[in-house]
Amino acid sequence: xxxxxxxxLATLLVIALARLAVADAPPRQxxxxxxxxxxxxxxxxxLPSEVFNVLDKLGTPDWxxxxxxxxxxSRGARAQIALLLGSVVAEGFVAVEAMDKERVKQIGxxxxxxxxxxxxxxTVLARTNAILSDADNGDWLGVRRELDxxxxxxxxxxxxxxxxxxxxLVSLGGWLRGTEVLTSIVGKSYSPDGADLxxxxxxxxxxQERLAGMPPRLRGNQLxxxxxxxxxxxxxxxxxxxxxxxxxxxHEITSDMVKAINSNA
Amino acid sequence: xxxxxxxxxxxxxxSLLAFEGNASATVDEAIAKAMEAxxxxxxxxxxxxxxxxxxxxxxxxxxxxPHTLFKGNDYWFAVGTDIDSAHITIHxxxxxxxxxxxxxxxxxxxxxxxIVPPATGxxxxxxxxASSPAERTHWAMVYGYK
Numbered sequence: 361x362x363x364x365x366x367x368x369l370a371t372l373l374v375i376a377l378a379r380l381a382v383a384d385a386p387p388r389q390x391x392x393x394x395x396x397x398x399x400x401x402x403x404x405x406x407l408p409s410e411v412f413n414v415l416d417k418l419g420t421p422d423w424x425x426x427x428x429x430x431x432x433x434s435r436g437a438r439a440q441i442a443l444l445l446g447s448v449v450a451e452g453f454v455a456v457e458a459m460d461k462e463r464v465k466q467i468g469x470x471x472x473x474x475x476x477x478x479x480x481x482x483t484v485l486a487r488t489n490a491i492l493s494d495a496d497n498g499d500w501l502g503v504r505r506e507l508d509x510x511x512x513x514x515x516x517x518x519x520x521x522x523x524x525x526x527x528x529l530v531s532l533g534g535w536l537r538g539t540e541v542l543t544s545i546v547g548k549s550y551s552p553d554g555a556d557l558x559x560x561x562x563x564x565x566x567x568q569e570r571l572a573g574m575p576p577r578l579r580g581n582q583l584x585x586x587x588x589x590x591x592x593x594x595x596x597x598x599x600x601x602x603x604x605x606x607x608x609x610x611h612e613i614t615s616d617m618v619k620a621i622n623s624n625a
Numbered sequence: 626x627x628x629x630x631x632x633x634x635x636x637x638x639x640s641l642l643a644f645e646g647n648a649s650a651t652v653d654e655a656i657a658k659a660m661e662a663x664x665x666x667x668x669x670x671x672x673x674x675x676x677x678x679x680x681x682x683x684x685x686x687x688x689x690x691p692h693t694l695f696k697g698n699d700y701w702f703a704v705g706t707d708i709d710s711a712h713i714t715i716h717x718x719x720x721x722x723x724x725x726x727x728x729x730x731x732x733x734x735x736x737x738x739x740i741v742p743p744a745t746g747x748x749x750x751x752x753x754x755a756s757s758p759a760e761r762t763h764w765a766m767v768y769g770y771k
Contacts (some may be wrong), residue, residue, distance in 0.1 A: 384731065386724055386729070386751075390718055390724075392720070392722045403693060404691065404692040406692075411695060413695075413698055413770065414697035418697070556696055556745045557695055557696070557697075560747075561747070562693060562720075
């Protein structure tokens, strides 16, 4: 009798624990179309350092060969400056990879200059000073952190100024230059893992939607229109397995875009 | 790189202040708790992004946060709430709805999920207020990677 009651107690305990475990265990599969969760409207746009962190692990590309000198004197409308600012920050990551102190410091100064041009200089002053001193000290991780931070701070300042659209363009400028570098590196030494880094269809869709939703004054900007068309060309290339030919094509498109951003064309 | 429209620290504070006087304090509390949950991973070398996502949810309500994760990185996501006795959970699914996290934990108002993505692509971070004495509970999420 005592054994039976002990068994019953043990059984109850097992059932209780099992229920607890079931309650705590997440479902292995969910139907995203019928999932009750409210979905945030936007995707999380990864930081440039998240991509470069992976590129670090893909071998030792010729980073110096990837460096470009941004043309920050070719400044036009605010939309172009925002795109240029994003691409300059991405360039900073290339210079960090190349461990080029002078180039990193110049990029820090360029970021400040461009931030000044769109009225958010104060926001990034501390960051750009930190970029200069971290570069002098060879603290590359520190430089990366400050570049990421500068990008976030500039965009937050723009949002505060109710200039959300420009904030999107800063992100897009960074994405275009980052993708140009990524496709250059992957194209020179193709691997499915490397090409898989381009598998960002939702991120691309997000940028396309942001451009489509811009007010007419921005949508009518020649550079913005051109970029919108280019994103539409990239879109079918990054669904599924990304072939060497697709990598080359994406590289061509993004290179043209970065050149256009730098020449205010 | 958070975007406009994301409920992030500043945005949350601004939008909630419009109809709730002390909202920023509660949001700040949720962010502080999420950062607290992230602390051990920062010490392990994870780079913690200086942005937060969050909002407020009712009990059993869920929020999905789409996020592009890269194969080759290793991520920890952490959440916290402003209410001491609330229970929050966080899990990670891929774009086919499959549970993908390598590890997770739940401890009252804190929770975390770990993923080493097997492929680059869109993943869904699902946050749920499992229980709370309040009708709405403020939550915040942060993440780190290495």
